[in-house]
Amino acid sequence: MTSRNRSGLSRRAFIQGTTAIVAGTALGAGRSLAQTVPAPINTIAEGTTFRWIDSGDQKAVFYKKFFADYAKDRGVEVVYDALPWNEIAQVVPLGVRNNSAHDVFALPQNVNPADAVAQGWVQPYDDFIPNIDEWKAGFPDGAFLPGINEFDGKTYGLPFTSNKRYGTHLLYNKAYMEAAGYDPEAKPLSWSEFRDASRKITEAGKGRYFGFIIGGSQLGRWSQTIRNMGRMAGASAGGDSVIEADIDFRTGEYVFDSDQYIAAIELLIAMQSDGSVFPGVMSMNAPQARAFMPQGAAGMILQGPWNIGGWEGNNPGFDFGVSSGPVPDEGPVGKLTIGQGALAPNTMWLFKGSELGPIAGDIFHYLGTLEGQTAWANIVGAGDPPIFPAALDGAEMSARSKAILQHFNDAIRVGPNPIVGNAELGKVIGSFQAPEINFARTVQGLVAGELKGVAAEMKGLKDRYNASLDAAFAAAKADGAQVDRSDLVFANWNPDVDFGAADY
Amino acid sequence: MFETLHRYRYHYLMLLPGLILGGMFVFYPIVAACYYAMHDWSGFNSDKVFVGMGNFVKLFSDPIFWDAFKRSLVFLLGTVPLQMSVSLVLAVLLNNQLLKMSTWFRTMIFLPVVTPVAVIGIIWTFLLSPFNGPINGLLLDLGIISRPVDFLGSSATVMPSVIGVYVWKWLGITLIYWLAALQTVPDEVYDSAKLDRCRGARLIWYIVLPIILPFALAILLISAVGALNVFPLIMSMTNGGPFFASEVMEIFIYRTAFATGDGSIPRLGYAAAAGVFFGVVVLSLTILQAIATRRARASAKQVRS
Known part of the structure; x- marks a missing residue:
């Protein structure tokens, strides 16, 4: 049988798909893709069609090869x-509603797992992996955490990639x-050095290239950049779900409006004023x-590890370095906090209406060995690191990838996850409606000069x-939750x- | 009644496919939108709560909604007069049989109309780019500006830029409408006018324009409705940004209904309420235009006679 891959024709999908294909080709040229x-x-029934959907990118590079081999070996068809x-947010809910969803899917980012379980979107896969406790x-x-990917003692989500990375x-x-x-590899740039480097690169560029670039129409870039700069400067806070992000767990x-967040925004505004x-x-x-x-049009970007493989594969002549994000001018460097060890968007779920649980269990099991x-690590590399630290030891990876993964280990700690403490907080997540002028938009508005007065805006x-969270x-509570x-x-x-199970 | 139905049964049978398709893709969505507008619903779970007119009440006190609504009107007022006047001038020029290469000009002006909107949006994003964008390059070379202008990244320039691209894209279709209208002016009218020594601008103003006025109102209506449907162009060029500066009603509805981020959950019910309100506004506009067209047609008859 065959494996089939489809992708949408939207501009973003096209760019992502092209990137993935080119990256895959290039990676394939330079590195062993051997998979068995x-x-x-x-027991797998031959001749069936198994469907899997996720957000692609570098994952697609792995799956295209793996599913082709898997389909051939098992005598089934796999549609990836x-x-x-934004399309997953429409396709998956519609599929669930019409009972035609993919057998395995990534949950839309605005659907929390507790809701997906409560609404009957997904089913546990304990029965499809023999000796599942040993495997886990x-x-x-x-x-594996209750309220995150385990519910009522059953296993629902497959957490197979690491959350220990930042973008x-x-x-x-x-x-x-x-x-x-x-030389940021020798010593990470401080905020002042970051600004100075941007200015100097711009001056040297004489209009041909500039110091710093950011994808500013993509709102999330602004919130992530300020959140991570602020936290590294000492504003300790969570960063994952809506009941963690930007909340200092010591006070809730x-x-x-912390000095660090405000200073980070002011730094970007100053760099904008510098013309760099x-x-x-x-x-x-x-x-x-x-x-x-x-292309050599910009000197610095604050982005994620997924660029490393792509640039190394597509642009072997491009000599680039990787290092920590900018650190404070003085004082200790704060840690970045994550709410769970596994990367939530990559967690895969088995559709409740699927009758192909044995195939899902078969694939899930392999991904958890x-x-x-x-x-996975051989192909996806630092972009989406595997959750088993031991897998990195045996994986073929470039020096840059290894260096950045090492940095992630130093820079990131697992923090408290409120939902582990009280699973009913899932209802709060499900009800939370961020303000329309949210964090990302506010930062964009401030840097673009549409909003004035950083401190007052951040207080607002x-x-x-707070009003949204209280609501x-x-x-x-009105829905009966004890929260x-x-x-x-x-x-x-x-x-x-790290905040461990014993700390709750 | 049944007798009439029976007599014309084949006629009705022929109407059936259209009715079914219209019902599925036009009437049902309208009814569904009205139904959802009265519910507080994210669109992806079963927690659908009836709120009556609650969404509309919230909508009318939402400054971001009104800002988007105003932007749609600004877009309408920015595009339609420009599009109609420029295309009319071009149509009058190109309607002249003696003008050489008029077919070639018509084709060139019509070319953007048949190019997909998303392609136009992406190409213009490159053309307007402040980094190596040819438009900025030209302005710099001519000494008109000293620093590149971030046309799509500044709230001061984003709407005029998108309006300009929209007018350029749809100029050709309005031109065709005007040409069709101009060709309804009988030759005798031109001949009579010439005998009376009425030429040039006076001929256009006093003779031609009154005759084509009913068409003008129809073209105005089509252009106005078109200017309120700019979703793909704005999505491909600015995504509604920066900081809401180009967020027109359709982008507001889309963002509220589907596009989410940073902890927002979709609000399909609320978006449906905005859609229903916007639909009513467009419908009112259409009715007004229909009334005006009827009156203009009556007065045009008087001019002809």
């Missing part, structure tokens, strides 16, 4: 669809940086912005988020160390 399909763990998140024991601590570390043009007199309060930000960033999305880097995790933002708690804002307070949290 393991022996089946279940890679769609951008092979995962690192914090991969705003520094990637830079080595020649430009050297000419500016900095938002940190939007690439012109036109407000009308440019993240893929467009990062495409300018290998050292063999499967190493095969904090008030709006979500009220709605959850309180004190559920977001973990007085014993130390941002510098």
Whole structure:
């Protein structure tokens, strides 16, 4: 039988698909893609069609090869669809409603797992993996968590990639940086040095290239950049779900108006005033912005590790470096906090209406073995690291990928996850409606000059988020949930160390 | 009645496919939108709560909604007069049989009309880019500006830029309408006018324009409705940004209904309410135009006679 891949024709899907294909081809040229399909763990009925959907990108590179081999070996057809998140947000709910959803899907980012279970979207896969407890024991601590991917003692989500990464570390043009007199690999740039380097690169560029670039029309870039810069400067806060992001767990309060967040925004505004930000960033999305880097049109970008494999494959002549995101001028570097060990958007779910649980279990099982995790790491690399740390040891990876994964280990800690403390907080997440002028838009408005007065705007933002959060708690309580804002307070949290199960 | 139905049964049978398709793709969505507009519903779960007119009440006190509504009107007022006047001038020029290469000009002006909107949007994004964009390059070379202008990244320039691209894209279709209208003016009218020594601008103003006035109102209506349907162009050029600066009603509805981020959940019910309100506004506009067209047609008859 065959494996079939489809992708949408939207501009974003096209760019993503093209990137994935080119990256895959290039990676294939330079690195072994050897994968072996393991022996089946279940009886697989031949001739069936199994469907899988996720957000593609580098995952698609792995799956295209793996599913082709798997389909051939098992005598089934596998349809793999890679769609951008905004399309997943429409396709998956419609499929569930019409009982025609893919057998395995990624949950839309605005659907929390507790809701998906409660609404009957997904089913547990315990029965499709023999000795599942033994298999789960092979995962690192914090991969399987009640309220996250386990519900009522059953396993629903497959957490197979690591959350230990962030999307705003520094990637830079080595020649430009050297000419500016900095070496971020030897010592991460401080905020002042970051601004100075941007100015110097721009001056040297004389209009041909600029110091710093960001995909400013993609709103999430603004919130991620400020959140991570602010946290590294010492504004300790969570960063994942809506009951974690920008909340200091020691107090349960938002940190939007902290000195660090405000200073980070003011830094970007100052760089804009310096004229050292690439012109036109407000009308440019993240893929467009990062495409300018290998062209030599910009010296620095704060982006994610997924660029490394793509640039190394597509632009072997582009000499770039990777390092930590900008660190504070003085004082210790704060840790970035994640709410769980597994990357939530990559967690896969088995559709409740699927009758192909044995195939899903067979594939899930492979992805949760050292063999499967190493095969994943070989292809996907640092872009979407596997959740088994041991898989990285045996994986073939470039020096840049290894360096950035090492940095992630140093920079990131697992923090409290309120939903683990109280699973009913899922109802708060389900009810939370972010303010229309949210964090990302506010930062964009401030940097674009549409909003004035950083401190006042950030205070207003904090008030709006508090109102939204209070409303979500009220709605959850009205729905019978036993929740309180004190559920977001973990007085014993130390941002510098992992928050383990014993700490709850 | 049944006798009439029976007598014309084949006629009705022929109407059936159209009725079924219209019902599925026009009437049902309208009814469904009205139904959803009265519910607080995200669109993806079963928690659908009836709120009556609650969504409309919220909508009318939502400044972001009114801003989007105003932007749609600004877009309408920015595009329609420009599109109609420029295309009329071009139509009068190109209607002259003696003008050489008029067919070639018509084709060139019509070419953007048949080019997909998304392609136009992407190409213009490159053309207007402040980094190596040819338009900025030209303005810099001519010394008109000293620094590149971020046409799509600044709230001061984004709407005029998108309006300009829209007018350029749809100029050809309005031109064709005007040409069709001009060709309804009888030759005798021109001949009589010439005998009376009425030429040039006076001929156009006093003779031609009154005759084609009913067409003008129809073209105005089509252009106005078209100017309120700009979703693909704005999505491909600005995504509604920067900071809402180009967020017209359709983008507002889409963002509220589907596009989410940073913790927002879709509000299909609320978006449906905005859609229903917007639909009523467009419908009112259409009715007004129909009335005006009827009156203009009556007065045009007087001019001809």
